[in-house]
Amino acid sequence: MSEKLDKLRASLEKEKERRIKINNRIESLERRIQEAEAAEVNEMVRTAKVTPEQLAALLRQSTNTTPNPAALSAVGATIDKEDPDNEDDE
Structure with a gap:
C-alpha cells in the first residue's frame, strides 16, 4: 500500500475515534440537561x-x-x- 493511503486511513480512524468521544459527550450533556429540567419542574411543583x-x-x-x-x-x-x-x- 502506498504511504498516502496509509496516512489517509490513519487520519480516518483518528477522526472516527474523535467522533465517538464527541457523541458520548453530547449524550452525557443531553442526559444532564434532561435531569436538570426534571429537577426544575419538580421544584416548581413543590413551590406551587x-x-x-x-x-x-x-x-x-x-x-x-x-x-x-x-x-x-x-x-x-x-x-x-x-x-x-x-x-x-x-
Missing part, C-alpha cells in the same frame, strides 16, 4: 404546592391557555412567596 390532581388539571389547561397564577388558583393551588434559598438568612 400543587397536588398530582392539580398538576394534571394545569397540564390539561395548558393545552388551551398559557399557565399563569390565575390558572394555579383556578385549580386550588397556591404559590409559595418565600424564596427557599433565603431561608438561612433569618
